[in-house]
Amino acid sequence: MLSATTDGEVVILELQREERRNALNLELCREIHAGVDQAVDDGARVIVITGQGSAFCAGADLGGVYGDEFLEALYGMLTRLTQVPVPLIAAVNGPAIGAGTQLAMACDLRVADVTSKFAVPTARNGMAVDAWTIRTLAALAGGGTARRLMLGAESLDVEAALAVGLADRAGTLAHAIAWAHEIAEFAPLALAHNKLILNSTSADDPAIDASFAAVWASEDVRESAAARDEKRPPKFTGR
Incomplete structure (x- = not known):
């Protein structure tokens, strides 16, 4: 099916x-x-x-x-x-x-x-x-x-x-x-965070705060900065 x-x-x-x-x-x-x-x-x-x-x-x-x-x-x-x-x-x-x-x-x-x-x-x-x-x-x-x-x-x-x-x-x-x-080339954690907020039914969902913090603490944020400095596309891993 x-x-x-x-x-x-x-x-x-x-x-x-x-x-x-x-x-x-x-x-x-x-x-x-x-x-x-x-x-x-x-x-x-x-x-x-x-x-x-x-x-x-x-x-x-x-x-x-x-x-x-x-x-x-x-x-x-x-x-x-x-x-x-x-x-x-x-x-x-x-x-x-x-x-x-x-x-x-x-x-x-x-x-x-x-x-x-x-x-x-x-x-x-x-x-x-x-x-x-x-x-x-x-x-x-x-x-x-x-x-x-x-x-x-x-x-x-x-x-x-x-x-x-x-x-x-x-x-x-x-x-x-x-x-x-x-x-699929975009940052997975950022996509997950955005989707979480778009589909959330609560303004006080603690998962949103946790997701926000996880994005900013991720390796992908550092990869994005490195890619800008090195003038190359970023390779996001979702970590």
Whole structure:
């Protein structure tokens, strides 16, 4: 259901339920969770998530069971994506509907192909998403857009998503991987610190102070200064 491909310091995770347009079921949610953790453990600097075939993710599998176990796996996976200390890029290669939009939003950056479509049609299907989803949608795309999607059950194509900030760049999987390689050259501790603050829900999170101190005490800060003096690109190690 999920493949992992290593490309230098970038890991590409591909959802492989093409016959179900990569809809999320219990097993796939767990595999994404485990796959992201494994990529981090293996030293990935950046992770790209995409879908097999013509869809990024068609949402929750309507043929599955919407019970507590599925919801726990889905939201546990989405939360984990926001917590891992490396950037995640969603290469949105087609429709990202419902849980597909949630998956894209749990990533840090989104590269959207020409066939991309974003929607969270809970008003049409009588379901609900958590507060994080709606608030994150509003933070990324603006309150007006969030209201149109959540109350008017509208959808956004790639141009609209780019215009409001839900998508960061237009492009294919290849463009997303190229961007991932650029980011992989940056300082890992600084990236982790920035992501921690961007995703934090508390102004008094002690982890932020610890992360701030770790960045300034790191070898990477000294490497940056040495690289400037020696007029060369820095080689960051995350230490």
